[in-house]
Amino acid sequence: MDSKKVKRPKSLKEALKGKLTESEMKLLGRAFDYLGEIAIIEIPEELHHKEKLIGEALLKVHKALRAVFRKSGKVSGEHRTRSLKRIAGSGSAETTYKENACAYHFDAEAVFFTGRLSTERQRVSDLIGKKEKVLDMFAGVGPYTILIAKEHPETKLTAIDTNEAAINYLQKNAELNKVSSQIITLIGDASEVASELKQKFDRIIMNLPAGCSGHIPVAVKALKKKGIIHYYFFSSTTEEAKEEVERVFSDYNSKILKIKKVKPYSPRTFTFVADVELSR
16 A cells, blocks of 8 residues: 555646646636635636636645635625635535634625735724724625724724625624624615714725715715725726826815725726825
């Protein structure tokens, strides 16, 4: 009997050597998201017939993975979710993902979550002042809210999301990270809910790049006499991004503190963030 251990491949390219051609490997690209014990990958239609092979290769490369899912639809709908197809491994798309010393439990098919904003979320948390009151208008499962609460124990946060499943996970994640006492969670349309709040905020996070500009008027009213909005949006260039921010906030006494490219969204479009200070 051969007692030698099977050597684990160091990369997906190594795991697929001899199984995919060089042109197929280039077609596959590197669009993989590792979220705890699951991986979500984008496979072009031309390679769908080899999806099981690709998924099993990923499992061989990454020992911690339980299952691999292929994106089978675009992010869409009011809750910004997408359909997933399991192509290797076992179990559902429910997972626990760790980031910036926080843990987030969620079902990747029931809620929107991306691990590609880890650095950006930490950047925003680093800006939080002592005893700030923060409103997260599109909170999801809480990656901004919970990180800020954990790093700033004196901060009070209000988190809104229209997706009941996301808010349920946020509440569980607040317990998991021991920050429940700092967070108020609300379900519903961000503008409708925020307009009914009596409290005013030092800072508002608006991470809904596909359509948060329409919520700006309510967000501005929810700020204290002087406050900051982190406004996320899509644009192609930094110059166009600046024009967009100037247009969106043209009716207000505002000052652009920073405009930053956050991550790619498509070949010619990027997610940007603008830190905007408003006063009245």
